[in-house]
Structure formats: structure tokens, C-alpha cells
Amino acid sequence: MCNIGTGNTGIRVKIRPVTPEDWRSVIHIGASSFDYIQEPAAFFMERMLKYYFFVAEVNEDVVGFVDMERIDDDTAMLTGLAVREDWRGRGIGKTLAKFAVHFLRAMGFKRIKILTLSTNAPALHIYESMGFRKIGQQGDVVTLEKEL
Numbered sequence: 567m568c569n570i571g572t573g574n575t576g577i578r579v580k581i582r583p584v585t586p587e588d589w590r591s592v593i594h595i596g597a598s599s600f601d602y603i604q605e606p607a608a609f610f611m612e613r614m615l616k617y618y619f620f621v622a623e624v625n626e627d628v629v630g631f632v633d634m635e636r637i638d639d640d641t642a643m644l645t646g647l648a649v650r651e652d653w654r655g656r657g658i659g660k661t662l663a664k665f666a667v668h669f670l671r672a673m674g675f676k677r678i679k680i681l682t683l684s685t686n687a688p689a690l691h692i693y694e695s696m697g698f699r700k701i702g703q704q705g706d707v708v709t710l711e712k713e714l
């Protein structure tokens with residue numbers, strides 16, 4: 567499955583499944599986006615192998631990724647969304663999140679859950695603008711859900 571979006575500035579964003587050649591870019595983006603992850607190489611390698619994992623490319627350069635996990639027959643979790651720092655604020659994160667919704671709907675899931683930090687304003691803004699609603703909070707961690 568492959569998808570072409572245009573971000574919010576008309577840039578051409580290609581979304582495609584991750585390949586083994588992407589590991590260096592994914593680990594770099596993941597490690598710089600989620601600084602609490604202890605061993606980013608092992609962490610993201612495992613996700614690339616086991617999860618639904620897609621990357622965003624601009625001019626054949628990997629600039630972001632989204633990954634998702636099956637929870638049960640009806641529910642999937644959007645487990646990771648990240649855009650390289652120098653490419654943020656241009657609509658790539660939202661393009662990836664929208665792709666994830668289309669992909670999971672096409673896979674037959676009925677709902678998507680997301681955990682994110684209450685302090686993560688850009689992420690919350692993206693998810694809420696796409697119809698995700700808050701269904702719970704434990705400490706700083708907010709749970710959002712969208713019915714498909």
C-alpha cells in the first residue's frame with residue numbers, strides 16, 4: 567500500500583511500507599523524537615519487524631514514520647508517529663496520521679486508540695482535528711480513541 571499526500575505546503579509526501587534499508591533513518595528519527603527510549607536501535611528494529619510500519623518520504627529522503635499494532639480483531643493502537651525535526655510543521659505528521667486511519671479502516675479495524683502525553687500539544691492538535699476524542703488520562707498520559 568502506498569500513498570501520495572501533499573502536506574500543508576504543497577510538498578509531495580510519499581508514504582510506503584518500511585524496508586530494511588530504512589533502519590538508519592528510522593532509528594535516527596525515533597531516537598531524536600522519543601528521548602526516553604533506552605535502546606532505540608533494538609526498540610525500533612523490533613517495531614519495524616512486528617508492527618504495521620510506514621515511512622514518509624520527501625524527494626526519496628525518509629522524513630518520518632507511523633507505526634501501528636493490532637490489539638484485537640476490532641482495535642488497533644497507533645503506537646508511534648514521528649517527523650524529523652527539520653521537517654516538522656509542514657503537514658507531514660498529519661498526512662501520516664490520516665494515512666494510518668485509512669490503512670486501519672481498510673484492514674477492517676473498528677477503532678483506533680492512541681496514548682500520548684497531555685503536554686504534547688502538536689500531537690493532541692493533530693489527533694483531535696481528526697476526530698479522536700479523549701477517553702481517559704492517567705497522570706500525564708492521555709488515551710484517545712476514534713471509531714472507524
Ligand SMILES: CC(C)(COP(=O)(O)OP(=O)(O)OC[C@H]1O[C@@H](n2cnc3c(N)ncnc32)[C@H](O)[C@@H]1OP(=O)(O)O)[C@@H](O)C(=O)NCCC(=O)NCCS
Pocket residue numbers: 574599600646647648649650653654655656657658659660661681682683686687688689691692695
Ligand atoms: C507530533 C509530530 C509527529 C507532528 O509532526 P508535524 O509534521 O510537525 O505535524 P503537522 O505539521 O502535520 O501538524 C502539526 C499541527 O500541530 C499544530 N501545532 C504545532 N505546535 C502546536 C502547539 N504548541 N499547540 C497546538 N498546536 C500546535 C500545528 O499548527 C499543526 O496544526 P495545523 O495543521 O492545524 O496548523 C512531531 O512534532 C514529532 O515528531 N514530535 C515528536 C514525536 C511525538 O511526540 N510524536 C507523537 C507521539 S503520540
